[in-house]
Amino acid sequence: MFHIATAADWRRTLGTGTYTTSTVGRTLDEEGFIHASRRDQVQGVFDRYYAGLGEDLVLLTIDPARLVEAEVRVEAVGDDTYPHVYGPINRAAVIDVVPLDRSGGAETLLSLWLKGMAVRMGIAIAVMVAIAVVVLALQQM
Known part of the structure; x- marks a missing residue:
């Protein structure tokens, strides 16, 4: 079973030991349960509720047999x-x-490596441009 989470919510779980976000902006206490999906439903859930959210997201794979305090119910939607x-x-x-x-x-x-590399290259180019501007300004003095 799967659940899309914000990376921030998942990081909180690493500190607290339990995950309690039902869906975007709603807690387990507010909703009464945590939304999950089968693998074939993940993309549709993403497209409907998470596309364009603008936050880093992670896909949690949950083993129902390892749940300690929770019950899984498959319900019609x-x-x-x-x-x-x-x-x-x-x-x-x-x-x-x-x-x-x-x-x-x-x-x-x-x-992930390519994204990190692109960010580092962008910073390097910006620094080089700034240095070139300073050097040109000093030469004109």
């Missing part, structure tokens, strides 16, 4: 069924965490 987690998700029940890109696909090590 429209013409489909979705797993809902009634209770907090303990850290040990999350068996994988994968960063998601802006289209909802899994980030790879290569794509």
Whole structure:
């Protein structure tokens, strides 16, 4: 079973040991359960609720057998069924965490490296331009 989370919410879980965000902007206490999905539903959930959010997202893979204080119920939602987690998700029940890109696909090590490299190159170019401007200004004095 899967759940899309903000990276910030997941980081909080690492400190507290339990995950309690139901969906974007809603807690377990407010919603009564944590929304989850099957793998084939993840992209649709991303497209409907998370696309354009502008926050770093991760995909949690949850092993229902490892849940300590929560029960999973598969419930009808429209013409489909979705797993809902009634209770907090303990850290040990999350068996994988994968960063998601802006289209909802899994980030790879290569794509993360390339993004980091692009940021570093952008900073290097900006520094070189700033130095060139200063040097030209000093030459004209």
